[in-house]
Amino acid sequence: TYAQGRWPRRADIYVYQYTDDTLIHTVFNLDANRIESMESARGVQPALTAVEVQRATAILFVDAAVRSQIEREFEQITGQPLVSPGQLTVKAFVFHPDALPGHNLGSAAALCGVQRCAQLLITAAENVALQSVPVINLSAGVVAYLSRLDGGAQ
Secondary structure, eight states: OTTTTOOOOEEEEEEEETTTTEEEEEEEETTTTEEEEEEEEESOOOOOOHHHHHHHHHHHHHOHHHHHHHHHHHHHHHSSOOOSGGGSEEEEEEOOGGGSTTOOOHHHHHTBTTBOEEEEEEEOGGGOBOSEEEEEETTTTEEEEEEETTSOBO
16 A cells, blocks of 8 residues: 555544543544544643633633732733733643642642643733743643742742
8 A cells, every 4th residue: 555655544533531531542544434443541631722722711710819810910011901811822731740849739730630731821912921820720620720930839
């Protein structure tokens, strides 16, 4: 098949199941219109999707204490009140507890790596980063931890 330069088109499909924190990887043969293989694994964290980043931002805004902190920082930087998530630029990364050695992360963040978590880097006007760096446990739907760029915890 390879010597002839023809092989079936395939697609790798990754689905993260929040119900049991399992990543399912499927190889789909597009030419034959069938699944060729499927495997599942726990503790595997692929890159976050745009939808997951939006969900993490929404969870951040539901937590009154964290939202208040973000609003204060945003107003200090911009001189304007923060009225919607659209005023922020949010970058997100998969979070594992060993990324912050020596920190008492609490139970919600300690589960990250097994559960799906996002660490957010938030910027305001002209790419000025806020000091607050929240960790959102997407599996539990809560703000799991709030650290600072200067290394402190809040």
